[in-house]
Amino acid sequence: MKLLDVSGLQVFFEVGGQIFPVVDKIELTLSEGECFVIAGESGSGKSAFAMSLLGILPQNARVRGAILFKGKSLLEFDAKSMRAVRGSGIGYVPQSSSTSLNPVLRIGTQFHHVLRHSLNGAESSKAVTRILQDLGLDDSVALMYPHQLSEGIKGRLLVGLVACLDPMLIIADEPTKGLDTHSKEGILRIFERRVTQRGRSLIMITHDLDVAAWLPGRLGIMYAGEIVEWGPVPVVLGDDCCHPYTLGFLRSLPERDFIPIPGSCVGLLERHTGCRFANRCSRADAVCKRQHPELRRVCEDHWVRCFHA
Amino acid sequence: MLEARRLVKVFVRGHFLRQRRRVIDDVSLRIGPSETIGLVGCSGAGKSTLGKLLARLLEPTSGQLLFRGTDITHAKERELKSIRRKVQIVFQHPQSALHPRMKIADLLKEPLKLHRLVGKQQQQAAVMEMLARVGLHRDVLHRYPAELSGGEIQRVVIARVMALKPCIVILDEPTSMLDISIQAAIFHLLMQLQHETGVSYVLISHDLRLVERLCCRVAIMERGRIVEKREFSTNTS
Ligand SMILES: Nc1ncnc2c1ncn2[C@@H]1O[C@H](COP(=O)(O)OP(=O)(O)OP(=O)(O)O)[C@@H](O)[C@H]1O
Ligand SMILES: Nc1ncnc2c1ncn2[C@@H]1O[C@H](COP(=O)(O)OP(=O)(O)O)[C@@H](O)[C@H]1O
Ligand code: SF4
Ligand SMILES: [Mg+2]
Ligand SMILES: [Mg+2]
Numbered sequence: 001m002k003l004l005d006v007s008g009l010q011v012f013f014e015v016g017g018q019i020f021p022v023v024d025k026i027e028l029t030l031s032e033g034e035c036f037v038i039a040g041e042s043g044s045g046k047s048a049f050a051m052s053l054l055g056i057l058p059q060n061a062r063v064r065g066a067i068l069f070k071g072k073s074l075l076e077f078d079a080k081s082m083r084a085v086r087g088s089g090i091g092y093v094p095q096s097s098s099t100s101l102n103p104v105l106r107i108g109t110q111f112h113h114v115l116r117h118s119l120n121g122a123e124s125s126k127a128v129t130r131i132l133q134d135l136g137l138d139d140s141v142a143l144m145y146p147h148q149l150s151e152g153i154k155g156r157l158l159v160g161l162v163a164c165l166d167p168m169l170i171i172a173d174e175p176t177k178g179l180d181t182h183s184k185e186g187i188l189r190i191f192e193r194r195v196t197q198r199g200r201s202l203i204m205i206t207h208d209l210d211v212a213a214w215l216p217g218r219l220g221i222m223y224a225g226e227i228v229e230w231g232p233v234p235v236v237l238g239d240d241c242c243h244p245y246t247l248g249f250l251r252s253l254p255e256r257d258f259i260p261i262p263g264s265c266v267g268l269l270e271r272h273t274g275c276r277f278a279n280r281c282s283r284a285d286a287v288c289k290r291q292h293p294e295l296r297r298v299c300e301d302h303w304v305r306c307f308h309a
Numbered sequence: 310m311l312e313a314r315r316l317v318k319v320f321v322r323g324h325f326l327r328q329r330r331r332v333i334d335d336v337s338l339r340i341g342p343s344e345t346i347g348l349v350g351c352s353g354a355g356k357s358t359l360g361k362l363l364a365r366l367l368e369p370t371s372g373q374l375l376f377r378g379t380d381i382t383h384a385k386e387r388e389l390k391s392i393r394r395k396v397q398i399v400f401q402h403p404q405s406a407l408h409p410r411m412k413i414a415d416l417l418k419e420p421l422k423l424h425r426l427v428g429k430q431q432q433q434a435a436v437m438e439m440l441a442r443v444g445l446h447r448d449v450l451h452r453y454p455a456e457l458s459g460g461e462i463q464r465v466v467i468a469r470v471m472a473l474k475p476c477i478v479i480l481d482e483p484t485s486m487l488d489i490s491i492q493a494a495i496f497h498l499l500m501q502l503q504h505e506t507g508v509s510y511v512l513i514s515h516d517l518r519l520v521e522r523l524c525c526r527v528a529i530m531e532r533g534r535i536v537e538k539r540e541f542s543t544n545t546s
Contacts, residue, residue, distance in 0.1 A: 252492070
C-alpha cells in the first residue's frame with residue numbers, strides 16, 4: 001500500500017459567486033521514504049495543492065477527487081480526525097514560515113508545546129537543546145521571541161518544530177526560500193536524515209533547483225493548475241525532451257540566460273480549450289489551441305503534457 | 310545621493326538583564342544615482358536591519374545618514390514624510406505590506422491618490438498599466454490580498470512602490486516568493502525602470518548568481534559589519 005495516493009484531485013475557489021479552478025486532476029502516489037519535489041509558476045496552484053492534502057484550505061475552497069493516506073480517504077475525515085492526522089501523520093511547513101511562529105511566545109515555549117504530549121518537562125528541555133544544536137543554533141535562541149530573529153533562523157526553527165513531531169510525511173512549502181546557504185543546508189540535512197534514516201516521506205515545493213537536486217526523488221513541474229511534466233529530478237532538469245514551459249523556466253535562471261517567459265499565464269476562467277501554455281509557447285500550432293494535451297510517457301518514468309515534446 | 314557614515318544600531322533585549330547587541334557595527338555605504346548595490350551575507354548578519362536603517366524605518370544608535378546632503382539621522386516623522394516617498398523598501402515577506410481588507414484595485418489606486426500622482430479620470434488607466442508592467446492578470450483586481458498567491462502579492466507590492474517614482478528602493482529578498490521566470494521578468498522591469506528614471510537599488514539577496522548578474526558593487530556583511538566590498542565591472546550602468 002502506498003503511503004499517499006492522490007487521484008483526480010481538483011481544487012476550486014469561490015470568489016464573488018464565481019468558481020475559479022486552481023488545481024486540476026492531479027495524480028500522485030508516494031511510498032514511504034520517497035520524496036516528491038514540486039516547482040513551477042507562482043500562482044499555478046502548488047500551495048493550494050499542498051493545503052488540500054492537509055485539509056487546511058480557506059473557507060471558500062472546494063475539493064474534488066480522492067486523497068488516500070495510509071489507505072484512508074482524507075476527504076471524508078471530519079475536522080477532529082483531520083487534526084489528528086496533521087499531528088503525527090502529515091506535518092506541514094507553510095510558505096511564509098516567519099509569520100507562522102507564534103509572535104508572543106518564546107521559541108523554547110513553542111517547542112515545549114509541541115513536545116508536551118510525548119515528553120515530560122526535563123526530557124523536553126533536553127530535546128529542545130538537541131534540536132537547536134542540530135539546527136546549528138545557539139541555546140539562547142530558546143529565550144527569544146520571533147521578531148528578534150532573522151528570517152534564516154525562523155525558517156530553520158519552523159522546520160525543526162515540525163520535524164520534532166516525526167510525522168510520516170512532511171509537506172514543506174518553499175522551506176528554503178530567501179534563506180542563506182547555511183540555513184538551507186541545515187534544513188536539507190534535517191529532511192535528508194528523516195528520509196534516509198527513518199524512511200519518512202517528503203513533498204517539497206521549491207524553485208531552487210539546487211535544493212530540488214539535493215534529495216533523490218521525482219520532480220513535478222506545475223503550470224496553470226496542472227502537472228505539465230514529471231520524472232526523476234536529473235531527467236526533468238536535463239537536456240532532452242522537456243516541456244516548453246520547463247525549458248522557459250530553466251532559461252530564466254540568473255546563471256543561464258535570465259530571460260523571462262514572454263507574456264503571462266492564462267486567466268483562471270480562460271482555461272477551457274487547448275493547451276494552457278499555448279499563448280506563450282513558441283511551438284504552439286493549431287492543434288495546441290484546439291485540443292488539451294494529456295500527460296504522455298516519453299520514456300521510462302518521464303511524463304510530459306505536450307503534443308510536440 | 311544616500312550616504313551612511315559609521316552607522317551603529319544596538320538592540321537592547323530583555324527588561325531586566327538589558328542585554329545589548331550591536332546588530333549593525335560601524336557601517337559606511339554610499340549610494341549614487343542609477344546604481345544597484347548588492348548586500349549579501351549569511352542569515353542574521355544584519356542585512357534587513359541595515360535596510361531599515363537606510364530607509365530610516367529605524368533610528369540609528371550612532372553614526373550619520375545623509376540624503377542628498379541633508380542629515381536625516383534623527384529627523385522627526387514629519388520631516389521624514391517627503392523622504393519616505395523617495396526611499397522605498399520592499400520587504401522579504403510582503404503580506405504585511407498590504408491592507409488585508411482592501412481589494413487589489415483599491416490598493417493599487419491608494420498611492421496614486423495619496424500622492425496625487427494622476428487625475429481621477431486617469432486612475433483606472435494607470436492601474437491597468439501598473440498591472441501590465443508587473444505581468445498580472447486583470448482577474449486579481451477584485452480580490453483581497455489573502456486570495457492571491459505569494460508571487461502575485463509581491464508583484465502588487467512592486468507595482469505600488471514603483472508608481473511613487475522613488476529615488477532609492479531597498480529590495481529585501483524581493484523575489485523570494487516568486488518563481489524564477491517571474492523573478493527574471495521583475496528584474497528586467499526593475500532594470501528598465503532604472504534606465505528610464507535613474508532609480509537606485511539596494512538589493513539584499515542570498516543568491517550570489519543573481520547579485521553578480523545585476524549589481525555594480527556588492528558589500529558582504531558578517532555580524533553587523535561590512536567585511537568586504539567587490540565591484541563587477543560588467544554591470545556598471
Ligand atoms: N528587534 C530586534 N531586537 C533584537 N534583536 C534583533 C531585532 N531585530 C533583529 N535582531 C537581531 O539582529 C540580527 C540581524 O538581523 P537581520 O534581520 O538584520 O538579519 P538578516 O541579515 O536580514 O538575516 P536573513 O538573511 O536571515 O533575513 C539577528 O541576529 C537578529 O536576531
Ligand atoms: N483564498 C483564495 N481565494 C481565491 N483564490 C485564491 C485563494 N488562495 C489562492 N487563490 C488563487 O489560487 C491560485 C493558486 O494559488 P497558490 O496555490 O497559492 O499558488 P502557488 O503556490 O503555486 O504560487 C492563484 O491564482 C491564487 O490567486
Ligand atoms: S502542447 Fe503545444 S502549446 Fe502546449 S506546450 Fe506543447 S507545443 Fe506548446
Ligand atoms: Mg505558494
Ligand atoms: Mg533579512
